[in-house]
Amino acid sequence: DIGDIIRGKDLYRGDDKENIKLQKNLKNIFAKIYDQLKPEAQKRYKDINDIDNNFYKLREDWWDANRLEVWKAIICKAEQNDKYFRQTCNDDVTSSRAIHKCRCEKKGGGNVNVVPTYFDYVPQYLR
Structure with missing residues (x-):
């Protein structure tokens, strides 16, 4: 499910290679979003425990801010x-x-x- 995938909480049990590829792409996307944030906003999302830079807090906040629009896009047809x-x-x-x-x-x-x-x-x- 889209929200779980974005937030890194998906229960996907399929191809491990595909899952790794997906997580790598999401990590890159959210790294780009993070790089465009103002320094004070970056402080909010810099987590010393997130040594792999997965940006889980940023992903959670992004989903919270955009989920309605994503759902609208999914059901627009x-x-x-x-x-x-x-x-x-x-x-x-x-x-x-x-x-x-x-x-x-x-x-x-x-x-x-x-x-x-x-x-x-x-x-x-x-x-």
């Missing part, structure tokens, strides 16, 4: 009756599946027509 395999909305009194282009239907004046991004913090084996 969702059709009207596409849905998640688990119930995500409360359309009436009980939970229901998000069948409105994988989003909860907007009701009232609030910002409820959103992608259910809370899935990314549910352990993979429960999704």
Whole structure:
């Protein structure tokens, strides 16, 4: 799952070579992001325990700041009756599946027509 991959918490059990390649690419990407930060921001992400420079805190913060946009991009092609395999909305009194282009239907004046991004913090084996 994208959030777990970015944050370095993926339970991927496939090809070790591919996983190593993926982690190396993510490390390079976040090193470039780190290099573009202002010095005071770099201090926040410099972890003496992170001897391999994986930038886990930066990755976590990046995901927190960008996950909604990533989820929107993932489901941008969702059709009207596409849905998640688990119930995500409360359309009436009980939970229901998000069948409105994988989003909860907007009701009232609030910002409820959103992608259910809370899935990314549910352990993979429960999704």
